[in-house]
Amino acid sequence: MPEPETEDRRGAATAPVLPLRLLLRFADAGYERRFIRHYVAFYFRYAQASLVLGVLLIVGDFLIDHAIAGHSTANHLRLTLAVPVLLGALAYSLLPRARRHWQPVMAGFIVTVAVCLFHILTRIDAEGGAGLQSWVGVLNLTFLEFYCFVVLGVQFRHALVSGLVILAAFLFELAVHAGLSGPQAAYDAYHLLTLFILAAGIGWWREYVLRQEFSARTALEDSRVAAEQRALRLAHYDEVTGLPNRRLFAALAAPALERSRRGGDVCAVLHAEIDGLDGVNEVYGRGQGDAVLAAIAQRLRACLRSGDQVAIHHPVDEAGMVARQGDNAFTMLLSDLGGQERASLVAQRLLAAVAQPVVVEGQVLVLSASIGIAMFPGDAPDLLGLARCAEQAARAAGDAGGGQHKFFDEALNARVRADVVLTAELRQAIQAGQLCLHYQPKVDARSAQLVGAEALVRWQHPVHGLLPPGRFIELAEQSGLIAPLSDWVLDAACRSLRGWADAGLRALPLSVNLPASALADGRLPDRLEELMRHHRLHPASLVLELTETMLMQDVDAAVEVLGRLRAKGFGLSLDDFGTGYSSLGYLKRLPMSELKIDRSFITDVEHGGRDSALAAAVITLGSELGLQVVAEGVETVAQSSFLISRGCVLQQGFFFSPPVPRAAFEQMLRSGSTLVAGTAAAA
Template sequence: MLSNAEHVLPTALIVDDDYVMRMLERETLAQFGFDVLEAADGEQALDMLDDPPPDLLLLDVEMPGIDGFEVCRRLRQRWDMARVPVIVVTGMDDLASINRAYESGANDFVAKPINWPILGHRARYVLRSAQAARQLSELKEKQAAIMRAIPDMIFVMDWQGTYLDYKQGYATTAFVPASELLGKNMAAILPAEVAKPIQQGIELALLRGHLQTVLYKLPMPDGSSHHYEARIAPNGVDKVVIVVRDITTQKLNEDKIRRLAYFDTLTGMPNRQSFLERLDHELARARRNHHQLALLFLDLDGFKRINDTLGHSAGDYLLQAVAERMKEKLRAGDFVARPALDESGLHVARLGGDEFTVVLPDVDETHTVSMVATRLQALLAQPFLIGTQEIVVTSSIGIALFPADGDDAATLLKHADTAMYHAKDQGRNNWQLYHQSLTTQTTARMALETDIRKGLEQGEFHLLYQPQVSAADGTIVGIEALIRWQHPQHGMVSPAQFIPVAEESGQIVPMGEWVLDTACRQIMEWQLHGVLTARVAVNVSARQLRSPHFLDRVAAIISETGIRAEQLELELTESILMDPESRQVQGLCRLRALGVHFAIDDFGTGYSSLSYIKRFPIGMLKIDQSFVRGLPNSANDTGIATAIIAMAHNLGLEVIAEGVETRQQFEFLQQAKCTKLQGYLFSRPLPPDEVEILLRRGSITPPSDHTAK
């Protein structure tokens, strides 16, 4: 039944074969606020008892066919007395008939002749009683469900600590069986070191009227210990309710969390947080004792290549092997890191990725530091066996000294990191001590990052375009868009200088999007000038491709500029092919389905294989200019170039050679069946208006005997 707040009248079903009785009952119940339905016999009544059933049933006993007792019995097979209350109306007032009515499931009975005003009041009373019984039943079910869902034990105790009642929790079991608890004092059940604080909690809860919490530990029969939390709440003036939860798992998890906070899960080494805390401790000790301290920052050379080539699982195994070798082979006195929980064993900190740190306290002279650095490099240079494959890695190490290179952990770490990058720049597989000039170089690099960002914001970059021609007849078959930077103070900045910085800083992503958008708009501008535009190639970096919105932006730029997707070619580096995400491959395939072309730039300089190429929708291979430069005199370059061209033809791919500068290179590539060429022999990179002139001409004839400078 809907609530009274919704102004819906309760429904009463009158079942009687006497029309006059039904009419009188209907009028009476209507006056008492019922919406009345009628049935002339038992069969009709049962047909009308569909969901939802009426709120009340007035049921005559003596009817032809199915009598009232049988209707009531069948009704009770579906609904109980609280859901559908029944008042039996009968002319039989003997005790047996009354008992039979109740046995059939009636809530009440009314004897004929009927006192009509009393009938209405009785109907309201029976309805309210049924509603109250139903609410009470629902409340009990909720309480039972709540109790079943509570993991805690619940005790009722008096002020002296005597157990009065107990409810078992699904996840917590009493220290002793319930039969041994009730009526006994906890001092006789629990160890004294547990009973005493609980008794104090009981007294405080009753005295102050506030919840008290007690934590304690109990020994288990199997020899283990369980941890518990008891929450004590006053219940009247002399009793308390104690809710007890087993928090053993929570305690264990807290220990795990503490370990996770200070130890690297992959290698078991102290992590960055652990390392920094220990370094702070060692620096404080060095200040007190006026000692020198050295910090070594180590990075594995070429780790990314191994990770990309052999997979992340192999990379993880290599890091574990490196950590194990460092822990086993370095002397404890050579370095300091946060001790393990058991205060034993050798420890080296892993900051993350393939970066490790070593702290050397009480260093007397630089020679000691150089010995440790050299020893570290020698240890790591020994081959590692990953599966059946032997791997050799080298390391670059940067070293910063306290107090000469910094007085705090952050400064020392920054300077050691700077020295490590200097070791990388010096050819890797070496160690370098920090000196002030390195910070100057780092500052210059940071300034370049800032200038790149400002240059993008202020429009200092522009595009030049270099034609690509058919080797057969010089027809312009494509154009490559090349970014250039006119710095307001430093003039023209080489892409070789700013592209790597943009790549490392992440600014290659907005820069690449600007190049793509600008090139596509230039295509449309040429078309508006009535110039037939060849396919335009735009370089895409690995970091740019990993950007989550890159593929969507390519499609959006094509749509916004109005060019045909077939007019755009994206040049990917070989590194993109090494360990691609399936999402990236699928995204590139969707762009190819739109019409976008893809090429592999600088092919042959990376680690590509046919299996990688086949996963991508690649249409062209671009022979790197380093192989073109030695043509036709270098046997190595001629062999590589010829092999790439043959492979491309066998795979059904186009092939283009870049960096063609001499007639001899052109003729060799033409004879080797390289179909497309690009280089200074045909044209330097040009601004859009000059390229437009070439596009109108349609082809470029190389000089008969010329070497481009």
Template sequence: MAASHSTKRGVVLVADDDPVMRMLMLEMLAGVGLDAIEAEDGVEALACARTMAPDLILMDVEMPNMDGFTACNEIRRLEGPHGSVPIIMVTGGDDIEAVTCAYEVGATDFVSKPINWPILGHRVLYVLRASDAIARLRIADAQNRAVLAAIPDTFFRLNKDGVYLDYEPGNERHGRHGAPVFQQSDCIGKHITDVLPKEIAERMLENVAAVLARQDIRSVEYELVRAGVAQHFEARLVATGPGEVLGLVRDISERKRTEEQIRRLAYCDSLTGIPNRQAFLETLERELQRSRIGNKKFAVLFMDLDAFKRINDTLGHNVGDHLLMIVSERLRETIRPSDMVSRGDQASNLARLGGDEFTILIPDLERVEHALNVAHRVKEAMRRPFLIEGNEIFVTASIGISLFPEDGDDCDSLLKFADTAMYHAKNCGKNNAKLYSSSLTMQIMSHVKLEVGLRKALQNHELYLLYQPQIDVRSTEIVGVEALVRWRHPERGIISPTEFIPLAEETGLIVPIGEWVLRTACNQAKSWQRQTRRSVRMAVNLSAKQFKDENLSQIVVSALDDTGLDPRLLELELTEGTLMDDAKATLVTLEQLRGIGVYLSIDDFGTGYSSMNYLKRFDVRSLKIDRSFICGLPQDSENAAITRAIIAMAHGLKMVVVAEGVETGEQLVLLEQFGCDLVQGYYLGHPASPDVIAGMLQKAGTAALPQE
């Protein structure tokens, strides 16, 4: 007796005294993905069926010691699943008597010799599938019988007058209290008012009369208190004859508890336990109806934590979740009962809408100052430190307020306008509370419209570049230009960069716009080189989002390769804030850019918080003194001292110094005295078109690549 190496789709017992036949059957079974066990006669087959539990048996009729018929009959006598295994008998060709005998002893199927091996393989698989389906049906049937046996329903019969004709408590005794609500002796022959509380009995009698009159099915739910615990029941009533009703009573206490749990899940925030958006919207809708009828006013406060994302990013989402839980508790404590209105279970005036957004409903508002006072108390409560995992965390809140009916007369409008006012509060410096006004909507709409226009600006070729020359102080040669992006709006005309650049940063559009600027500027620098035989460095500003883009190096390489510009002629300008935001990551990115060979500089130097240690490690080639230090020269002695110090420090670090915003000859003279290397500004040249810059380069003659 032998078995194959691995379990596949099932195990088949092959019982045949002919080793060649067994070998052929094993090959056939392996071909259809089945394992096999071998038996040489009926005795061995019976033993295998008893001990090894095969999924199917292929058994020859003619075998020594015990033939196939006897073995099949003995297998069917085994207890449990061993005796129900499907058996396919292998009989002689056209042996009708053998086929009949096979079925009589319990065979599942038969196959005649000579055997069609491919057909047999499919036949075996079919019998296995059929056997599996039958087994599942048996299990399901057993389960159904068990369920029916365990149903705790109570059955009763009532006549039209309300007298119990029969009462069967069913299996309630297996429930929570260990005994049925009522015994037969409590009910049979008695009136329903003697058994059930008066109010429940009267409702039951009303429905009995309705069932008898309409011949339909009615349902009555009621509550009984047992051992101090409320139990809920449902009685379904159906007419069974003239003047007689059958009742089926089911304990639905668990269902009621589940419904309550579902209601809590549907209406309570899972993290904080306070009402969620859905609960708040329903409360708001009820308050709208009440206030309309009573000619009342109310306020909606929309609160958002300032810089909450920073807490999640730096301390982790677990700390962020813990903070939200404490915030909700503090809001509960801060809002006074006089601020709220709670009718029954409708205390959803405070809610978490999602994320770090909370709403507060203040009904029966007599004066706007009341809403502002609540907002002020909430702001002050949020300013107190939160102690989480041994850390003191400080947050502030921005709050927007909308009023009914002044600002809106529906839920969506009131929430939207409160949200709009909240964003206005953030824009006004955060930790603020603002009332909604219609002008805010106009600002928002203008902002949205501008964003939509900016998204189309690239594809509609509305963006263009101007170039401002950078002059070598000593030689007065043009050694570089700075690319400056401009937007010609089809309706508004030229839009200032101070208006659309922050919007591009906010929406993330600065990344595709920045890539377009980079490619366009590189292409223009190469074009000037061919046209004027001049090599000037092209300076392009990189935003913080561009600098953090993991594809930045590939984008720069692609722009240089596509345009053929020498990497030394591309200058990438980064602000101090961008460099110092994540100094370690900055070093990695700068190293990648230096590997490309581009020229790196710090823009707007003096306005950030550069560490001298990191400044040295950044190994940038130049820094640009911010125009705020240049504009007061030469009269402003403090600015002059700062400018001189920056130039001396930069030269000490072997960096080139560029002064931007030079607008007078006196400024240029002073910068030359201080040793400034390069200058740019209106005094030396306004931002100009490519053709104007080309003309300036041609007049200046030939110049070599600017030295570092």
């Protein structure tokens, strides 16, 4: 990307100073050099043409005098003295470096031609011809003066010096060699001075106007160039960090990879994602987040040693191949590594640089990064492939807890490819009717009688068979499919309730899990109410299960939405209690009707210890708050007996029944109990 000439364009932002003095010159030396280069470049050919014209005029004078006076030794001096000098000047103008010193050299040539002509005219007078004593002398002086000030007067001071020298030489010739009387010599000298003043005035004014025009045109050109440079920079550089963006990174990295391919060297692409930067933007605002991002970018650039960086010369950014790829992502290209060990050392330095404390509004924050590394040429043959592999490895490092680096491998690629394919198939599955609901009973553990059920979505995949929700729910959240998936589950649950009611089966409340994004939609209560009207159901027949973590994202908004749902009659269940924030202050604000003990507290309750103490405490807490307490994940007789002894009779788990298809669950509805009711009653 071309950059403006720093020295020559200095001062272009403001109008250059042009003093109105006799010797014109811009106050800024760099601007003066720009003016000279432009003028000489533009008028150089015209100056060369004027030299040729001068040769033709002198040859023409020679021919005229030869035709009138015949052969004359003095007349031949025109061809032997003046013409060679002009031809020498023309030859000098053809030299490669002639433009650098064009003004003083040409002034010297003009003075030399003038002296030659004065000598020739004096010799013509001595031979009885019309030289200095006639109008020919004045005509030659006029031509030379205007030649100095108008044709070659790029810088007035050079034209003035040469013009004064010519004037002095001509006056000396008139006084000493012309042989004129005193009055005649004084009269001619007066006319010569008048011509000199006229030529000098025209030359000075011409150069002054030219410089003014140059200033205006250059200011416009500089503003255009500055705008182009800014547009190019915005197109190729990140505005916040000043680092190359994805486009420029690709353009600069491609030649480096090609050199490594030809030389057999090992390169690596590192993709670093800054963990927790979204939280900084949410808490302190985008401005502070950008400041933190810029500081981290400078750390990344500084911690890359020169040996790690790709040796690519660029007129704007020579600091190395560090680029910003996204809101909180950076990409680096390292060359001449020799192996994975060197890339691992660089990644550790980068992690340490990001982990240095940063101060935001007086608060000290410590961030971390997840770095993925892809090796060239082993992992991918081109930059796009390397970037994709590095991003996958960085995502795996983030899923593993962040603050670490991982290398790309084929197993990771296979998992990512499988997830991508599965996400695309899930989008079609929602529309193609491949989803179904399974139902896990909630029972009264004392009699194994059904008191409710939980609807759990399953995917009947045409190739992989029946997939549990753990295989595709996270993919749905990441891809934005969780909203249509939740809508399908709610509608399917309502259709099941309506179907059981029409079949005369026992009406039991059905629980449905809501995603975290549901509470962010203020229209949720109205949509659920419309769904109840459509299926002719009472809101109490549907229990909405939500997790602690989901509710704590925005407690005030959650309380407002849940209050509206509770007012409409929907049941509300707090799922996985004890695994999230477990804030009692928030719990008393939430209008919940049911509390579910997470399975992690049920596993070892029969052995006593902390799990049994926590389970008993949750049961007591729920009872005191007037909530219905349900224990999920019950798998043994001992677990069920312990919970019953502590007052938790509502249970759910494989001990009673796993999630079953609709037909099997309808048999339970007809019998009123689970398939293992006898065993549960004995317990």
